Amino acid sequence: MIMKLNENFTLKNVAGSWVVLPVNQATLDFNGMLALNESGVLLWRALEQGADKEELVNVLTREYSISEEIARTDINEFLNKLASAGCIKEPSL
Amino acid sequence: MVLIVRCKIADLITDIPDKGGLSARCREYSWDGNETADIVIDERYYRPDKYAPNFTEADVAYMESSRQFYIRLLHFDGFYLHSSAIEIDGKAYLFSGKSGVGKSTHTRLYKQIFGDRAQIFNDDKPALRCVDGRWYAYGTPWCGKDGINQNKKVPIAGICFLKQADCNRIRRLSNIEAVQRIVAQTIYRFEKTERLELMLGHLDSLIRKVPVYELENKPEADAARLSYETMLCGAEEI
Numbered sequence: 001m002i003m004k005l006n007e008n009f010t011l012k013n014v015a016g017s018w019v020v021l022p023v024n025q026a027t028l029d030f031n032g033m034l035a036l037n038e039s040g041v042l043l044w045r046a047l048e049q050g051a052d053k054e055e056l057v058n059v060l061t062r063e064y065s066i067s068e069e070i071a072r073t074d075i076n077e078f079l080n081k082l083a084s085a086g087c088i089k090e091p092s093l
Numbered sequence: 094m095v096l097i098v099r100c101k102i103a104d105l106i107t108d109i110p111d112k113g114g115l116s117a118r119c120r121e122y123s124w125d126g127n128e129t130a131d132i133v134i135d136e137r138y139y140r141p142d143k144y145a146p147n148f149t150e151a152d153v154a155y156m157e158s159s160r161q162f163y164i165r166l167l168h169f170d171g172f173y174l175h176s177s178a179i180e181i182d183g184k185a186y187l188f189s190g191k192s193g194v195g196k197s198t199h200t201r202l203y204k205q206i207f208g209d210r211a212q213i214f215n216d217d218k219p220a221l222r223c224v225d226g227r228w229y230a231y232g233t234p235w236c237g238k239d240g241i242n243q244n245k246k247v248p249i250a251g252i253c254f255l256k257q258a259d260c261n262r263i264r265r266l267s268n269i270e271a272v273q274r275i276v277a278q279t280i281y282r283f284e285k286t287e288r289l290e291l292m293l294g295h296l297d298s299l300i301r302k303v304p305v306y307e308l309e310n311k312p313e314a315d316a317a318r319l320s321y322e323t324m325l326c327g328a329e330e331i
Contacts, residue, residue: 010286010289010290013292013297014268014272014293014296014300015271015296015297015301016268017268017272019273021271021293023283023284023286023289024282024283024284024285025283033273035269035273041300067117072115
């Protein structure tokens, strides 16, 4: 499955916190902004490079000593979070 | 032919078209130097089509001049914070939050307590600017319906987000909470990534230097005393 980040979102470190914010959105409320932890930033950067899900699993298991199973669960959760914030484009068929 | 009014707003030489009653709003800011303007508000870029039909020419001139100033302000280490700004003893206290949360009510309580020692210098969109490493709040002509507005530059003691509650309680916000709240109250959508990035860069600097709080409060004098005492203490750490 190809996952493409919506280029209308930008990742930035502000005063020590990583945040993802949308460009050109009428109102920015608390839900309009995502806060990412260290592993979230790692995954975001991988997605920027065009990583697919298997590559994300590799990135996470390589960086942290976790099982593939746990990595998969974390990644699904992360991708759901991005999808519900509109950060991932629907894969084109 | 529209006349241009020359102003100095937030220490920036700004040329504004005299349209929709803007010159009356800008009287406090009028400037007669002949330097090159830092900011030129251009009515050719006003977008009346972006507003509901019941908006008057004056409303559009107000909103659009404000928008253009804000975009340029980003290039001078500044942005607006939707807030009511009050000065006491040479320090600025900014109260922010969504419309109707009680910003103006809170600064009016300060007036009741402190009398003339406290001056509300903008009740809607003060400009925040970093000058020589220090953050200041400035009065602007974009000051909301009631026109409360003084041309001032005041170092910021603290920023406080208001929340209606049935008790009075204040806490310092974490950096990430401060980012979330300030971004939600900086008024303009960012149509270009470059502008959002500029804003976030300024926010990074601001949050590292200025304490940000949340005050749960009832609309009563005790709440104002609590916010004042807490923010004054916090400012001494700056």
